[in-house]
Amino acid sequence: MWGIVRQRAVDGGFSASSLRRTRSALVSARSYAAGSKEMTVRDALNSAIDEEMSADPKVFVMGEEVGQYQGAYKITKGLLEKYGPERVYDTPITEAGFTGIGVGAAYAGLKPVVEFMTFNFSMQAIDHIINSAAKSNYMSAGQINVPIVFRGPNGAAAGVGAQHSQCYAAWYASVPGLKVLAPYSAEDARGLLKAAIRDPDPVVFLENELLYGESFPISEEALDSSFCLPIGKAKIEREGKDVTIITFSKMVGFALKAAEKLAEEGISAEVINLRSIRPLDRATINASVRKTSRLVTVEEGFPQHGVCAEICASVVEESFSYLDAPVERIAGADVPMPYAANLERLALPQVEDIVRAAKRACFRSK
Amino acid sequence: MALSRLSLRSNRFLKPTPTLLRHVSTDTTPITIETAVPFESHLCDAPSRSVTTSSSEILTFFRDMARMRRMEIAADSLYKSKLIRGFCHLYDGQEALAVGMEAAITRKDAIITSYRDHCTFLGRGGELVDAFSELMGRKRGCSNGKGGSMHFYKKDACFYGGHGIVGAQIPLGCGLAFAQKYNKEEFVTFTLYGDGAANQGQLFEALNIAALWDLPAILVCENNHYGMGTATWRSAKSPAYFKRGDYVPGLKVDGMDALAVKQACKFAKEHALKNGPIILEMDTYRYHGHSMSDPGSTYRTRDEVSGVRQVRDPIERVRKLLLTHDIATEKELKDMEKEVRKEVDDAVAQAKESPVPEPSELFTNMYVKDCGVESFGADRKELKVTLP
Numbered sequence: 001m002w003g004i005v006r007q008r009a010v011d012g013g014f015s016a017s018s019l020r021r022t023r024s025a026l027v028s029a030r031s032y033a034a035g036s037k038e039m040t041v042r043d044a045l046n047s048a049i050d051e052e053m054s055a056d057p058k059v060f061v062m063g064e065e066v067g068q069y070q071g072a073y074k075i076t077k078g079l080l081e082k083y084g085p086e087r088v089y090d091t092p093i094t095e096a097g098f099t100g101i102g103v104g105a106a107y108a109g110l111k112p113v114v115e116f117m118t119f120n121f122s123m124q125a126i127d128h129i130i131n132s133a134a135k136s137n138y139m140s141a142g143q144i145n146v147p148i149v150f151r152g153p154n155g156a157a158a159g160v161g162a163q164h165s166q167c168y169a170a171w172y173a174s175v176p177g178l179k180v181l182a183p184y185s186a187e188d189a190r191g192l193l194k195a196a197i198r199d200p201d202p203v204v205f206l207e208n209e210l211l212y213g214e215s216f217p218i219s220e221e222a223l224d225s226s227f228c229l230p231i232g233k234a235k236i237e238r239e240g241k242d243v244t245i246i247t248f249s250k251m252v253g254f255a256l257k258a259a260e261k262l263a264e265e266g267i268s269a270e271v272i273n274l275r276s277i278r279p280l281d282r283a284t285i286n287a288s289v290r291k292t293s294r295l296v297t298v299e300e301g302f303p304q305h306g307v308c309a310e311i312c313a314s315v316v317e318e319s320f321s322y323l324d325a326p327v328e329r330i331a332g333a334d335v336p337m338p339y340a341a342n343l344e345r346l347a348l349p350q351v352e353d354i355v356r357a358a359k360r361a362c363f364r365s366k
Numbered sequence: 367m368a369l370s371r372l373s374l375r376s377n378r379f380l381k382p383t384p385t386l387l388r389h390v391s392t393d394t395t396p397i398t399i400e401t402a403v404p405f406e407s408h409l410c411d412a413p414s415r416s417v418t419t420s421s422s423e424i425l426t427f428f429r430d431m432a433r434m435r436r437m438e439i440a441a442d443s444l445y446k447s448k449l450i451r452g453f454c455h456l457y458d459g460q461e462a463l464a465v466g467m468e469a470a471i472t473r474k475d476a477i478i479t480s481y482r483d484h485c486t487f488l489g490r491g492g493e494l495v496d497a498f499s500e501l502m503g504r505k506r507g508c509s510n511g512k513g514g515s516m517h518f519y520k521k522d523a524c525f526y527g528g529h530g531i532v533g534a535q536i537p538l539g540c541g542l543a544f545a546q547k548y549n550k551e552e553f554v555t556f557t558l559y560g561d562g563a564a565n566q567g568q569l570f571e572a573l574n575i576a577a578l579w580d581l582p583a584i585l586v587c588e589n590n591h592y593g594m595g596t597a598t599w600r601s602a603k604s605p606a607y608f609k610r611g612d613y614v615p616g617l618k619v620d621g622m623d624a625l626a627v628k629q630a631c632k633f634a635k636e637h638a639l640k641n642g643p644i645i646l647e648m649d650t651y652r653y654h655g656h657s658m659s660d661p662g663s664t665y666r667t668r669d670e671v672s673g674v675r676q677v678r679d680p681i682e683r684v685r686k687l688l689l690t691h692d693i694a695t696e697k698e699l700k701d702m703e704k705e706v707r708k709e710v711d712d713a714v715a716q717a718k719e720s721p722v723p724e725p726s727e728l729f730t731n732m733y734v735k736d737c738g739v740e741s742f743g744a745d746r747k748e749l750k751v752t753l754p
Contacts, residue, residue: 060548086548092578097537097571104541107526108476110548131531132538139517141510142731144526176732176741200734232739279739317746 036217044189044218045075045151045207049113051225052197053083056111059197062089062102063115063152072117073153073212099125099150103132106148106202113197116152119168119206133202134177149196151205154182155249155300156337156348158210165337167301169248172204173278173310179231180278182206184252186216188275191229199231206277208250232279236288240270243358244288246311247298248274251349255298258354267362277307285311286319293324294361298354303331328357393421399687403620403649405630408608410615410644413633417625421693423469425702427624428684428694430468431461432703434485435681436710437494438654441484441501444714445658450501453530454515456654457485459622462680463588463648464489466627467556471635476524476546478539479558481516482588482652483528486558490525492518494710498717506720510727524553533559533566536585540572543583543638554582554638556631562593564607573643577614580642584634585611587647588621594656595665608647615641621648622678651678729753 039047053059065072067080067090080088091098095116102112116122122129133146155167173180179201183189189207196203221227237252238259245255252273259269270288274281289295295315297308308329315327333347398416405412438458444450457464464485467477479486484497492508500507501515508518509528517528526542529535539557546553563569564587576583587607591598598605608616615637619630630646637644651674655662662671688694694702729741729751736753743749 089579092571092574094571094574096568097540097575100534100537100568101541101544101572101575104478104526104538104543105545105548106541107538108542108545108549110545127531127534128537132529132534136527137734138731139509139513140519140521140527140731141512142734143509143519143521145734147734179733282740 036219037223038215039186039190039218039223040213040215041183041186041189041207042073042075042212044186044216045193045212046077046079048190048193049076049197050079050082052194053079053087055225056197058109059111059113060087060089061113061115062091062098064091064093064117066090066115071115073209075207075212076115095121095124096128099128100132102148103128103146106133106146107136107144109147111147111149111197113149113151116150118157118164118209119152119154120164120166122150122152122168129172129178129202129204130175134175136177137201138177145200146202147200149193149199149203149205151193151196152207153209153212154206155208156332156344159339159341159344160337161339162336167206167299167332168204169206169277169299170301170306170310172206173280173307175278177202178278179203179276180206181231181276182248182274184211184249184273184275186218187222188229188235188273190218190222191227192231192275195228195231198228203231206249211250211253214253229275232276232281234275234281234284235273236270236284237273238269238271240268240292242268242292243294243296243361244270244272244285244292245296245298245354245358246272246274246285246288248277248307249300251298251300254349254351255354257351258358261351261355262358265359265364267358267364269358274307280310280314282314282318286315289315289319290322293322294358295323296328296330296354296357296361298330298349300332300348303329303334306331325361325363328361330354330357393693394423396420397424397691399625401620401623401626401629403623403626405626406608406618408611408616408645409613410617410637412617413629415629417629419469419625419628421691424684424687424691424693427462427465427469428681428688428699429702429706430465430489431624431681431684432706433494433709434458434461434464434488436707437484437488437497440498440710440714442654442658444498444501449718450515450658451503452514453481454501454658455482455656456658457482457652459653459674459680460588460590460650461485462622462624462683463558463586463627463650466624467586467631469624469628470631471556472553473523474551475553475635476526476539476542476555477558478526478535478542478555479528480532480535480560480563481528481530482560483516483518487518487520487525487528490520490523492520492523492525494713495716495720498714499720502717503722504717504720505723505727506717510731511723512727512731533563533568535559536563536566536569537572539585540576540581540583540643543576543581543643544579546582547580552639554584554635556584556586556634558586558588560593561587561589561591561598561605561607562596562601564589564610565602573611573614576643582638583643584631584638585643585645587645588650589647590650590652592652592656592665595660597665606647608645611643611645614643614645616645616647618647618649621650622680622683624680624684726751
């Protein structure tokens with residue numbers, strides 16, 4: 001940071017304007033040191049794709065409205081202008097077709113970043129994700145690997161109804177051969193997307209529309225173009241000792257709020273951000289539960305056969321004797337997403353649901 | 367030299383005595399042969415019916431098709447003796463397509479096909495023993511025994527499989543063409559599919575994008591007239607598959623004539639490099655049923671099958687060509703077939719001896735970058751593995 005200031009002074013000589021520049025650089029440098037930089041998830045994703053496209057000419061972006069429209073949710077903003085139509089492709093509304101084309105391009109060694117406007121539309125292309133991408137390396141005994149990323153918003157937005165609100169984490173994470181990632185913060189978004197694009201295997205990258213506009217503090221390290229997060233490692237967002245709350249994506253924010261509320265009542269909750277649904281970081285999950293003896297799992301998606309079910313099974317299998325209470329699952333309601341605002345609120349986990357479950361696990365009444 | 371001016375007939379006296387070691391004629395003097403059936407075209411000018419070939423090439427067709435035919439017949443008996451399990455889709459009858467295509471292209475042009483892939487694999491330079499080993503689930507197999515009949519691949523020859531989901535290979539093939547264009551290569555992709563797959567929506571989705579983006583993709587419909595047990599008249603409102611591309615040009619080809627196939631593929635490659643996608647409809651026929659569990663006689667008569675065999679068999683046509691043009695004698699061809707039969711029998715024997723994959727192979731090739739992931743067997747407390 002001081003290096004940047006010094007460089008500016010050298011470049012500009014000692015003219016008045018350069019001194020002014022140096023002074024303002026010093027001011028911003030000071031505030032840099034004092035507070036932390038913030039970044040929205042949207043900018044984090046955009047910068048990640050930008051940097052990876054810059055670093056590797058084989059990386060290209062494909063999807064509906066990703067180019068001229070600047071991205072339906074503006075995640076790919078500016079990329080067409082910067083890299084041109086040979087790196088950023090607007091597709092017709094034909095998921096099966098363009099996903100298959102993306103997978104075929106990956107067979108030949110290119111590195112596509114395929115955007116689904118939402119993962120609900122990925123169902124039209126799911127055969128290519130599973131049968132053409134996930135299984136190829138195995139079926140070909142290593143001859144055909146598929147370095148592709150399928151990304152886009154997943155789960156509920158606000159008032160978009162039953163066909164536009166499903167969470168696909170459990171479905172994709174059950175498939176061997178895929179990697180499934182779900183960022184929460186801006187740092188997650190940057191580090192995981194860069195890792196996904198560099199990864200030689202097919203990655204399903206589940207974003208969240210409601211998180212795109214949220215700002216998070218971001219470290220100097222995370223802003224570096226070489227920054228990558230490891231795939232398959234969960235993050236302990238908040239340390240605690242009484243109960244473990246495990247979740248991913250938007251629910252991490254809810255879990256952190258729940259932890260604050262629980263702290264007011266003397267319950268110390270450990271919040272784990274999975275980051276990676278497949279591979280699932282069973283080691284971190286179990287280590288935490290062995291420490292706290294109580295588990296609350298949270299997800300937005302449908303409850304039956306969900307991600308929470310897998311976490312609970314893993315804990316019951318591997319850390320049974322450490323549990324002091326039954327495992328708890330907080331998930332979306334077992335219904336298609338309703339439209340009416342009050343019903344939608346009832347269909348999704350809320351902070352109070354997480355708090356209640358944590359208290360149950362601690363054998364505390366309301 | 368004077369020799370070049372001699373007719374083929376008098377060349378016979380100058381030919382070396384045939385021995386078992388002579389595999390193919392080395393005579394590459396161009397010969398021109400007319401295809402029996404004219405090409406039908408859609409939105410393009412059909413190529414000439416005069417195909418430039420050579421004695422050497424026609425002999426190669428014969429040998430390669432004979433090898434493919436014998437391989438499929440051997441697979442039939444292996445399946446019946448339960449050494450091959452699951453699905454087994456045989457290609458006998460359609461050999462002309464595989465050899466004709468190879469004659470027109472290079473190993474840098476890509477091919478992708480459906481589950482009826484054994485002969486395509488062979489055409490791309492695959493070894494018989496690798497094919498039989500894969501069919502029998504042995505380690506030596508081209509996919510180490512992990513793929514099976516429907517998942518043969520040979521990436522070093524740009525053969526991308528081997529796909530079990532009907533029609534999926536079409537967008538994948540357009541994706542391969544996309545990569546060729548992206549990398550500014552002067553190569554094309556042939557994506558093969560059947561008359562059954564020709565109705566798949568993803569075909570039209572991929573074709574639309576291929577045409578919009580000028581991808582060097584050649585869609586080859588292997589019209590063997592039956593999608594499993596359903597004849598084309600029962601599945602397609604318009605069975606003129608070469609016209610179904612609408613805005614995309616198409617060519618209908620006698621798919622049982624290796625030379626016609628070669629001509630069409632050569633034409634298509636030139637077209638695709640200049641003008642984007644084109645559809646080739648190959649009129650062909652499969653002698654076996656859809657797969658080994660289909661006798662192939664419930665939806666077509668035995669007379670129909672034997673009729674095609676008598677009149678249109680691709681190997682017999684090439685044999686006739688070789689005899690008529692005095693490129694080889696009947697005995698030489700019979701000897702060649704005997705050699706091929708021995709090749710196949712040896713490969714089967716070798717494959718039978720080769721071991722099954724190690725149990726640890728259950729967990730290999732899951733990912734390229736395994737990152738210390740765990741994987742589990744049926745009893746996760748019994749069999750738990752950290753992927754390397």
